Amino acid sequence: MKKLINDPNTVVEEMMEGIVQAYPQYVRKLEGFNVLVRADAPVSGKVALVSGGGSGHEPAHGGYVGKGMLDGAVAGAVFTSPTPDAIYEAIKAVDGGAGVLLVVKNYTGDVMNFDMAKEMAEMDGIKVDSIVVNDDVAVENSTWTTGRRGIAGTVFVHKIAGAAADKGMALEEVKRVGEKVIANVRSMGMALTPCTVPAAGKPSFTLAENEMEIGIGIHGEPGTHRESVKPADEVADELLNKILVDLPYESGDEVAVMVNGMGGTPLMELYVINRHVASVLKDKGIKVYKTFVGEYMTSLEMQGASITLLKLDDELKGLLDAPSDTIAFKNFGR
Amino acid sequence: MKKLINDPNTVVEEMMEGIVQAYPQYVRKLEGFNVLVRADAPVSGKVALVSGGGSGHEPAHGGYVGKGMLDGAVAGAVFTSPTPDAIYEAIKAVDGGAGVLLVVKNYTGDVMNFDMAKEMAEMDGIKVDSIVVNDDVAVENSTWTTGRRGIAGTVFVHKIAGAAADKGMALEEVKRVGEKVIANVRSMGMALTPCTVPAAGKPSFTLAENEMEIGIGIHGEPGTHRESVKPADEVADELLNKILVDLPYESGDEVAVMVNGMGGTPLMELYVINRHVASVLKDKGIKVYKTFVGEYMTSLEMQGASITLLKLDDELKGLLDAPSDTIAFKNFGR
Amino acid sequence: MTINNINVIDIIKVMANAIAENKEYLTELDSAIGDADHGINMDRGMQAVLGKLPSVEDKDIGTVLKTVGMTLVSTVGGASGPLYGTAFMRAGQAAAGKMEIDEKDILAIFEAALQGIKERGKAVAGEKTMIDALEPALKSYRDAVDNNIGLAEALNRAVYAAKEGMEYTKNIIATKGRASYLGERSIGHQDPGATSSYLLLQAAARVVNSL
Amino acid sequence: MTINNINVIDIIKVMANAIAENKEYLTELDSAIGDADHGINMDRGMQAVLGKLPSVEDKDIGTVLKTVGMTLVSTVGGASGPLYGTAFMRAGQAAAGKMEIDEKDILAIFEAALQGIKERGKAVAGEKTMIDALEPALKSYRDAVDNNIGLAEALNRAVYAAKEGMEYTKNIIATKGRASYLGERSIGHQDPGATSSYLLLQAAARVVNSL
């Protein structure tokens, strides 16, 4: 394992310090907890958004704390959902009196920990509600399983529900908007290489030089199946084929596109993928309203990519375009 | 070689298409050339900035095209400086009548190709001047060698000279400001892993599991020397020690910091590095005015980082804070 | 046979050691069908528990177990944190105020713990989780207690059943937790949570056998 | 002995083949002390040149060489693009209007080409660049021509001197180009540009020898 770290046991704490020292204009850290909140939290009278999850997904979620997106982000150990006490502290720190919406990715651990924190905060009389993002079409949706995972589509939920809160909408409305995003967003990812959790010291799976893993999550888990490596266009096709039929996305629809890097992929390759995504969507008569190419929801140094489509209506378009100013997602409102 | 590409021979063209399809609000491509210019180029009456270099450094340089930074970016083959004809086309496309400043990184190839383009444009009567960035302290500065390389500090030149041009300064003034940045910026980088040029198909050097390369450039070249891997704090110390004494940066100085990832390094690790940089600077009485942590000037999928310090005066602070709106560098003016 | 609060603290310590010794093994199991952190998570939690034990040295068993549960909840994270945390907190409720517990008390404690896991995780046996080790273990233990077999032997039988349940998880598809995303691919791999459950029960039985 | 425009075009073709055959080798040399692209750069350029040759098939040698130079400038990039590009463009100026050239003409062409490289790159012999192959080659060629040795043999001597110069680059520290960043570490490695220069000269000699 080669990493620019000091000690696997303190890497999350040291990262948090590094973020706060870099961007004090955006975030501050809650003493004793790996929680980042807006530098100006709580924002009085505004619905607050709290998200989080394991670390290792940077810039998620601390990079999305700020005007127009999240009010608080809770970081667990690497790839391990945070504990209820930390989430509870985040809720208390950002509540501006209008209630708090938790944006949870659909993993058993995340759901349970956020639920416990919600119970704790409600006992304090704080109005808390939660939404669960499950955009990953790689995983079959079935009532008798855990359901689909939440992956990069979560960033659209942060952006759009965050804009709704910023506009002064009430908790119920912010939740409705967030759920509208969840209902309309689908993603799928793949990896060329695994990644190594610092405390584990070795890769979470191995791939031969000619193999890739399809349908991965964002925690270094193996995916749904393994294949020989293919040209980028064919990889994009494989992901798109599952995504497009799922909602489905159809001719005449308007979408936002996110081509997300898993952490170790050069931006060059993400752009090569986007070229093909744009051309496939064009062929299908699906209009691209806005595109985001970059690292939004990563898995440490994993090489790979995910594609996310979000079907837009006028309300979602307006909120997607609304200004946001966070470390990793800045929008001037265009 | 595992890459999300279709063909090493067309990867730069396909990337350019992917960028334009993703961000038409920011950039357009010159037909027949791998050149990106501002969507609204030429901006009449404004000094235009053109930069560029080999591809593989994304988001440099196309990601810095837009309001408050570059007017044009010329992309060569991977790690190969672009040709004079493409640079010449960029100059013609962005000249708004107030002249064009070329921001060149100090590599023999870049300097020669930009010089040839400048000669061509001057024959057309366009006012062209150039500045050469050489911030890399890893390389000894000596009159009988090529001199120091230009690396991540170049992004500060784009930002600050770009802001000067945006404020309406004349070519001579924009050049003066750019040269002030160059005089005050120093960088140094290291790598844990090499990278693979797509057309070459194999890594440009090899490192054992316990080795790292110190003093690397941004083209997958080997560095000045090789060492056993060390904790992140010691790596940061090693880079900082060379940077700090070079200008030198001293107690009472105010600086902007950039901790730049080489492409394959998780953001987590860059933040761990920044934590130590901040603490060393604090110990030395050097005030951090603003910090940038992320991937600004990369070498494909190389794992590693560089540290850049820019000594600021009031003029540079004002221009650093000025608004910019580009794909990869957005600043709301705070 | 009864065990007292000191014995319970001993059990917790031996549990922590068992997890520490199997940290890599549990993580490896989790890397095959999960996210390669179960051993790391559990060890982080149990080490924190060890740090808390001195403060409850002379407290009743209920307080000891509740403290273990709360510590796990706030240090483990992931799926196993709320699950084991809830289990120990419920166990603590069932043992509230007691300085000594016998076979029957332990049955009630065990039942409360498993019930907590099921409620928190909304899972049942057969979904390739820790429940597949714990439920058969509880059944064996209950049968043994009903038949007035001594505590030590009852616990040994529970451990044996947990081991069988743990091994059985190799044969089934996961439908809960992270491993469920793998579908058929999860077959052939042993569930990490079932394994840690077996290790915890084994640690308890060992201490009781040595008394 | 003279060679005509058709022979020159043949030479360029053989040069392109030599570069194509040695693409990997040149890139490997560049990966040791540079950025692993010299073979790729040169091959991209020479392939583009091959594509341009039909359009100058019946043109004078000056036009042929100038076309080669302009094509290299606009397709190679890096350091070698402007250097070889300038060399061929200057060579074209020196051969302007000629449909046939003799030993003396070739001397003038060769001198103009090397002068172009030196001016463009601001380098001299001994800095571990292509100049270390070309300058001794030019000297040997000039000596041979001064001694009225025939064109083919003069070129063979130039090739031999280029080879020696190329090998000599292994022993010296680079002070120009990308390899200069390595300092002492550049010793022991052969310069890629000196190697491509040797290959180009060798290709020219081969064609002339076969006439």
Ligand SMILES: Nc1ncnc2c1ncn2[C@@H]1O[C@H](COP(=O)(O)OP(=O)(O)O)[C@@H](O)[C@H]1O
């Ligand atoms: N809903 C559930 N009910 C019971 N046990 C579960 C449930 N989900 C997961 N588990 C258990 O948790 C274990 C994984 O724990 P751990 O790796 O620490 O958490 P995570 O999956 O969040 O990384 C699984 O092996 C399984 O035994």
Ligand SMILES: Nc1ncnc2c1ncn2[C@@H]1O[C@H](COP(=O)(O)OP(=O)(O)O)[C@@H](O)[C@H]1O
């Ligand atoms: N200033 C110079 N003068 C002459 N030749 C040079 C100079 N700088 C570099 N070279 C030659 O160029 C070669 C490298 O070419 P290439 O790899 O194509 O370009 P780059 O170094 O830009 O990647 C070197 O091996 C050297 O022979």
Ligand SMILES: [Mg+2]
């Ligand atoms: Mg986990």
Ligand SMILES: [Mg+2]
């Ligand atoms: Mg090059």
Ligand SMILES: [Mg+2]
């Ligand atoms: Mg796990």
Ligand SMILES: [Mg+2]
């Ligand atoms: Mg090179």
